[in-house]
Amino acid sequence: MIDLAIIGGGPAGLTAGLYATRGGLKEVVMFEKGLPGGQITGSSEIENYPGIAHEVTGMELMEPWPEQCMRFGMKHSLDEVTKISKRDDGIFEVSVMGKDIVEAKSVIVCTGSTPRRAGIKGEDQLFGKGVSTCATCDGFFYKNKEVAVLGGGDTALEEALYLTNICSKVYLIHRRDTFRASPITVERIMKNDKIELVLNSSVKEILGDKMGVTGVTIVDSDKNERELAVPGIFVFVGMNVNNGVLKNEDGSFICATDESGNVIVDLKMKTSLKGLFAAGDLRIDAAKQVVCAAGDGAVAGMQALEYVND
């Protein structure tokens, strides 16, 4: 029986382990089948993690974290967790692929969420080099430049509006001529001079060279093609919340979630299930920033410690 199982090894999971073990919790295991560090390790430029003032890659940013966060005794299990459940006696069962079930007194889930890719030619190769899924993270790198945004939902439109604060022009590319977003957001889009709507259109290819994106090829419903010479494209075609480990066999969740599957937490990162905490990008209202995920992790680690002591 371990004291705390941490599912996921990104900024939230690592910081949760740091705080729980430094606070004296003895048996703390972080389950992360790959290298710790999380999604951010795929980013090429970060300048907004407070305290790291020079621009770094995601790999560089996260490089010191595992050693720092594990030196107080957290163990790293290189295994994949498939399922978490809580028994009537209050103990959690952590199902580990190909291994025995691990019993734990408490669990912090920090499995994040993953932006969907659109499946466009060039998208994967140029991801992090002009293809982005986060305007807050990368918008500033296109200050006073033109960028493209792909998508027609709330997130796409909100991120397009965000980018108009920074960029000289935003091409909003959407395959239909109406938007699924809320009317008030659509209205703001329509009123914004910096946004050029590219409707009934899709992106056929993202163009680029070794330096990154150089443009996108657009095709409309009449098969007319044209090229937009933008150095950046933001793709917002949905988000996969990595909540699979929290699913019961009937598809319901072991704790409360919102309609998109984000885990509902309070300011203490407590879920609706006692002893289960959530931190980072899979919780509701997550800002999806490293410093926010780390802050969540610290809170969850401290709270799990208190829960186990009780």
Place this chain on the structure above:
Amino acid sequence: MIDLAIIGGGPAGLTAGLYATRGGLKEVVMFEKGLPGGQITGSSEIENYPGIAHEVTGMELMEPWPEQCMRFGMKHSLDEVTKISKRDDGIFEVSVMGKDIVEAKSVIVCTGSTPRRAGIKGEDQLFGKGVSTCATCDGFFYKNKEVAVLGGGDTALEEALYLTNICSKVYLIHRRDTFRASPITVERIMKNDKIELVLNSSVKEILGDKMGVTGVTIVDSDKNERELAVPGIFVFVGMNVNNGVLKNEDGSFICATDESGNVIVDLKMKTSLKGLFAAGDLRIDAAKQVVCAAGDGAVAGMQALEYVND
């Protein structure tokens, strides 16, 4: 008229400014009458800010923050804010000592909270060198050592319990023979073998040398003195929430607070007053850790930007 007034220049305020200006907000002013950096700059050892793996002083930790957070256009006003109010037209008025009122579209308050000192001989001189007000921050530095805790309220008892996970023994010094804390916490204190109660007693002096605390002199109600040779003492005699700027003339607050004066926020750091956000140690359920305050600040900065754009 400015877009955003940030009150306070600690980790929360600095990060709020970083995110708001990097997101494109133009007129952002941080009001901080002293050097930015916050309370943490008084700490001598920090090893739990993720990404800064080596042990640093608070001054060293915060050294790169002001330049990083201000390079996207945040201005620093070296002034003291005395009062914030919101007019019927939705504009905030920021009263600045000795100057004209500043009008702002939105406000983030991050003025923190300050642990009270007990007023003991030696306390100020040895603060940060064995005298601490935060078990989560400093407890680990006394791993397997004996420490003293001063206080009889919920925080004192909870922090004493926290320290028993790390330290070999915790002397809990309280001037009465009963505790103001909740019965369940008192029960856990009574049951804990590592806690030695030192009741009806106060600390006459904190002893130390250049290296830090070496012990404390205790005096009981019969004036008997004895010395405890501890390298650390944790003082929990209350917290001043720095919420003065949010007070109306009648003593009520411009936004909802809890009974201790902590500002009530949701996961987006929104207070009950639209356009007013709170971040860091003065909000409810604050973990009072740098990384958590910074995470709060990032969220508040992004939310203020969205509010102003709307």
